[in-house]
Amino acid sequence: MPTLGPTVGDWANSDGQIWLHLLKTVTAGLLALGIAMLLDLQQPRIAMTTVFVLMQPFSGMVLAKSFYRILGTAVGTLAALVLGALFVQQPELYMLGMIGWVSACIAAAVRYRHFRWYGFVLAGYTAALIGIPNVTTPHDLFLAALTRAAEVAVGIVCSSAVSALIVPQRSSLALRHALHVRYVNFTAFAADVLGRGIHRGQFERRFADLVDEIVGFETTRTFAAFEDPAMRSRSQHLGRLNGEFMDACARLHALHQLFKRLRAGGPSWTVDAITPYFGELSALLASIGHANADAARAAAGLRLFQASLPGRVRETRRPLETAPAESLADFDTAAELLYRFVDEWILYSETYASLARRKPGAGPRTVGRYVSKTNGFMVAFTFARSAAVMAIAGWFWIETDWSSGGLAVIGAALACALTSTTPNASKTAVQMALGAAVATMTGYLFTCYVYPNIDGFPLLCALLAPVLALGAFIASRNPTAGYGIGFSVFFCLLAGPDNVVTYSPDLLINNGMAITASLLFAAITFAVMFPADMPWLTERIKGDLRAQVVSACKEELPGLNRRFQSRTHDLASQLRMLLTRRSRRRRDALRWMLVTLEVGHAVIDLRNEAARAAYAQALHSGWKSGLTRTCDDLARLFARPDAPALERALVSVRSATWIAQDVLETVHADRHKRHDLQRILSCLHFIRTALLDKGAPFNAS
Template sequence: MKRNHAIKPAMDSFRPRGVMWQWPNRPTFTQAVRDWVSSHGLIWLHLLKTVTAGLLALGIAMLLDLPQPRIAMTTVFVLMQPFSGMVLAKSFYRILGTAVGSVAALVLGGLFVQQPELYMLGMIVWVSACIAAAVRYRHFRWYGFVLAGYTAALIGIPNVMAPQGLFLAALTRAAEVVVGIVCSSSVSALILPQRSSFALRRTLQIRYANFTAFAVDVLARGLARNQFERRFADLIDEIVSFEATRSFVAFEDPAMRSRSQHFARLNSEFMDTCARLHALHQLIKRLRTSSSASVLVAIGPYFDELAVLLAREPMVGFDASRVAENLRFFQASLSQRVRETKRPLEVTSAESLADFDTSAELLYRFVGEWVNYLDTYISLSGGKPENRREKMGKTERRHINSHPGRTNNFVVLFAFLRSSVVIAIVVSFWMETNWPSGGLAVIGATLVCALTSTAPNPTKMALQMALGAVIATMTGYVFMCYLYPNIDGFPLLCIALAPVLALGAFIATRKGAAGYGIGFSVFFCLLAGPDNVVSYAPDLLVNNGIALTASMLLAAIVFAVLFPADMRWLIGRIMGDLRAQAVSACKDELPGLNQRFQSSTHDLISQLRMLLARRSRRRRDALRWMLVTLEVGHAVIDLRNEAERAAYTNILQPRWRSAVERTCSDLAQLFERPGAPALERALISVRSATWLAQDMLRTVHTDCGRRSDLQRILSCLHFIRTALLDKDAPFAPR
């Protein structure tokens, strides 16, 4: 009691005067628990499941008397993911990659028996080709190609001097890998499974909140240029990430697999909405810098009204039906109100009238795209889809459902050469010195080349993995010399391994330190993981640790000196692919063109942002090309669609088709060969098409329907012209 009376005054001294401490009420406590479960609780659950699966794989492999149970445990740490669908997807491709890699190791061993030089040359070519294919085919297909190369090296390199044991090594290695796959998949699917479908729906809610806040800021004209670029680029990353998540959700939930097309359509419509918002922001920016104060004053109230309409809805838990209904009402009344607002401006210049009409048209299209997105969202949430969705043709559905990832062939070749050089240097050193741990050094070089093939900064990740290997070697030395000799029985072994394995898994979940965790977890299992018969050889452990660390440091040096990810010619090639998307928008067939353009352009932008992560002039120039490609490409597609639609109503003159074709041709040449002459030709073509459309507009002055069609065409042309004349446009030297 004395102790309690002594502590109480001390506690009271930290309490604000006049405020009595009390337990939090039940709703507050419940909300706090839910927040913890949805954030830190998921991390602890992932650690628990990862350690459980790793120890289970180790125990089963020991029970089956496999020669290297630590390989099964290593498989778990390479394979385990927070969500069941991610684990099942990786397991599927890992099985395929393991099978193909085992066959490749056997084929190479049969072709080059007792010819280690040719065998290693074939192994270098095979592994490098698999890594290059992994760069070409990304997401979880990447993992299958990586495993096809890594498994061949893991099986074949230790048996390069003893080919008679190659077949048995392939069988046992495959058995150990399968044990790890089965354990990780079973634990992930049976112990408190975290469904990717829930994460996907949560992502949709977060994306809606982020986009709504972004749209409100754009409409309020309160975003600086660098803020807009950063937040718009984040939306592009979310689009690419959503498509990757959609690809593996199908592995865990048949219902989600049947609705995969709906999710693809939802992502496509979100891309369209982002493109409209980007165009709207660009036009607002130009109006603010071109002394068009009267236009901004006239159109500004509509921006403010829409911003208030979006801002008053809750960001989380919103009612999509109510939001869509409010936006439809706003859109339905917009045309009439805009015409009334325009009447006092008819005495101003033609340029100001064109700015006003284009602003109103972009606002109308933005609201329309956002309503389309909400309609699809409602149908996915259990609501009834709109009739226009049911009438969608098979061709359009096929184009919406396909989002091809584009990787430049030179990027693929770059990955092949980089991996070949690193592995060849390590192989040459091994064969010249006959280093006992040289084979493990080759395996380490193969692993680091594979895991860093799509990393934004491969040099940094290789250095992190090297440091992780050093710490794993030191920790393994402690286990081998002091813990393993004093452990009796599998339960005590699990108790000793669990904290170390959990630490590595936790570090691997950290965004900026994933390389440390991967290096520590994987190489601790490879170097010091227990087998059925433990070999107490600390000198071999240290030598193997040095070999792994040296191979990764070599890889980091080669990556930084010979093959930096942001090489000028490599960035130039990707930029060429990006500009080619605008060329496709000008020349390709219209059916499905918008979906192909959007998905490919966003994918290329995401690749460029990863390669140009640092602030530099080149990154700024690349960003300017990203934005103008999206801007002009989308506007050209709109122009071609509107011209095609107007052609059926016979309101266009015969010479109009040639004017549009000439405009698209000159715009395509501008993106193929940027420069002042190409820019001048494109501006002349756009101006000529504008004059022709204005002449036709005078002839249909009394027909409201035809006048509206021509007005939309004029808005597209005017927007393209303002984009070409933008002071931030990268077409001509500044």
């Protein structure tokens, strides 16, 4: 008996969460069905369908999606009315207008993503759902629009109310838990990297997971703001935390890359001299993890380490000053990067600790706004793919005058919308098609054998609940989500009960065939005509990724670091979504992301340090032109990576290094100015080692 409490707690935090989600989903669906019937709406099953499309485990997710779903539904309803008024009894022109509208909405959903994705998708799908069945009967369009909007609104209200009122699972709590897990895991990861070191492939895989966490955090933060006023008031604080985490990740990667290069080709004394500091910091971070990641204590311990670091490094460096200049530059750069990493880690730990204490951090550092970035060709590709699928389905419907052809067009629009941001659109569409086929067969059994033999709403709920729960359970599992979505949504849409049930098995089968065929057709089109991992498309996104270094070299400095980091991580996450299979192209894309972060971050550091050392222009006439030429040549290299551009960039970096060394000799007696120039030299040396790295993608190509 003493072990019963922990056992129940473990179950409640694992399988219990799944059962709670199923209970709330089925309850909301049946509640929406009952209210729609009570209001005598034309198709109560639409309200139930809305719940299964909308429901999420966390209340913040449901509230965020509901807000944008209401906006999307209203805009979609208006679009259906406008298109119907413009193209009265002109089905061909009406279909062209509808295809353009729906495809544009899906493309906009890909552009803006996250919770806003759903608003754009609904603006397109609602227009198709309302307008397509009434193409040939425009006099019914206005009434159908109002009725359908009311049915969708009932589903929105029920899903939101049930999620928020019945044992609400706050995304704010999930966010706090995710922050704790991220802090612990990253502490252990940093300890491994700085201590024993890890294999290149393992580092790349684990770092890529951190990229996904950074991008996903921004979405969860927005969800939490919808449900928790405390989280809403701390939104900027949370944004600062994510920005500092990005900085710490970038510093760790830079340290890993430099130390890897030192071990591979540097003189042994350089590695021997700096390794004790890496080992000491690794031991500190490992002890933090073993102490359950007390962030405040970690920050205090690291501040002591940081305070003693400059003096100890100078003592270590003094006997080595007779070494070759290149080797000494390796040591200075490693020490500078180590100091910067500790500084970033302290800021990240202090911000995290202030959140854990539920108190705002003192003196928040301005880090700028998270800026998402989507490749324009990706948006155009999504528009073309959606337009092609819907155009072929619409042409077939108009040419054959198939009674269920309109539903097939709606199914095609739904397939394009729901798969627009999935890693494998074709696979998801096939899963949805199989789910729709099973839903059709299940609906046939209900229509022929269940509905005729029951009486009363309670008995109807008792018989529908197991079927709905099964679909929701399958949809909650990532590997089978497509099957569950297809089954749940299309069972409700095809065979959900109305106030007056129509016992027409032949119509049900015909509609089910139309939906299944349209989903399979969409899957074939996605796989054959529009595969998302086409080389030209991924190359375009990699071009946008490399362009972030151009931005680091050219854009205004205020807020540049946050813009650069967020856009780079966003584009890298999109590439990982497209290139799902482990392959050479996936590794190449990941390495472009890593070298972009490495060089871009160093360039921003260089520009910031040069801005603080503006007095150097008066000491050397080539100071400003040398740094400008370095940034210009680095921008050209990443815009068009080839051997001549790489050679020009190396020459410019070397020239700027010579100029900085001349200025350093001039100001050597001034301690502060000497430190300014030493930091600039470290930035230049690090950029040069990154360009010379044989594992860098522009060298490999």
